[in-house]
Amino acid sequence: MPHKKMRLFVRLILATLLVAMIGYAKAGTETFTVPPGQEVVRTVGLSKGDKVSGSITVSGGTGYDIDFYVSDPNENTILWYDRATQTSFSFTASTTGTHTMHFDNSWRAYSVFSSKSVTLSYTISRALFGLAPELFSILLLIIATVIVIGAIVVAFALKWRKPAIQPSSDISVGVMHAAIHIDNLHATLFCPRALASLFFYA
Numbered sequence: 664m665p666h667k668k669m670r671l672f673v674r675l676i677l678a679t680l681l682v683a684m685i686g687y688a689k690a691g692t693e694t695f696t697v698p699p700g701q702e703v704v705r706t707v708g709l710s711k712g713d714k715v716s717g718s719i720t721v722s723g724g725t726g727y728d729i730d731f732y733v734s735d736p737n738e739n740t741i742l743w744y745d746r747a748t749q750t751s752f753s754f755t756a757s758t759t760g761t762h763t764m765h766f767d768n769s770w771r772a773y774s775v776f777s778s779k780s781v782t783l784s785y786t787i788s789r790a791l792f793g794l795a796p797e798l799f800s801i802l803l804l805i806i807a808t809v810i811v812i813g814a815i816v817v818a819f820a821l822k823w824r825k826p827a828i829q830p831s832s833d834i835s836v837g838v839m840h841a842a843i844h845i846d847n848l849h850a851t852l853f854c855p856r857a858l859a860s861l862f863f864y865a
Contacts, residue, residue, distance in 0.1 A: 692784040697729060697768040699778050705764045707787060709756035716753040717785025719766075724777030730767040736760025 697703045707715065721729045726746065733742040735758055742754045756762060768779050 689787040689789070690785070692782070694780065694782045696723075697766050697779045697781055699776055700769050702765055702767045702769050703781075704766070705783065706761050707764070707785075708760070709762050709787070710759045710789070711756055713756045714753065714788045715756075715762070715785055716751075716788070717783065718749070718751045719747055719784075720749050720782040721747060721779055723779045724768075727779075729779050729781060730765075730770075732765050732767070734763045734765065736762065 693705075695703060709715070719729075719731055721727055726748075728746040728748045731744045731747040731750065731752075732740050733752075733754055734740050735756070737758070741757075741762075742752060744750050744752065764783070766779075766781050768777075
């Protein structure tokens, strides 16, 4: 029974850690068109410490490219790719709020006539307990390892534990007989009449 409870406890802990690992990541993929001479934006709500990683693929037009940049909630440009075609990107939010990804097809001469097709894929790794996603992943791995090792140690300790020695019925009976003989001897030694009978009637 204790082993079953231990296994259940370990499974619950590991399931909780797995849910936490799944819950702190969010992914998205979409394809959209940026008309000539225009800009299309996509927004993501981030907390400080969240990390966004992704890629964009551009097709259409003369150069198969587009200007791509990211701005923070204060409208500061934190990432810029000039004439991006097949580009990987990543950034970490330094402040909490809405971050905007811009796909600009407006200010180049050749962009006036050509629309661009953009495929955007990205993953948001949420910062938890004030830790960056990478550090939180390492912490989860350490916790899971400690739990598994602890469960193995406890299981072996319970398996090889020696049962407490209980006095058998034979030992108990022997102790009782010894006590009776000691009482009889005590009564004999300290009773004059009993001593006289030993010497004169033996």
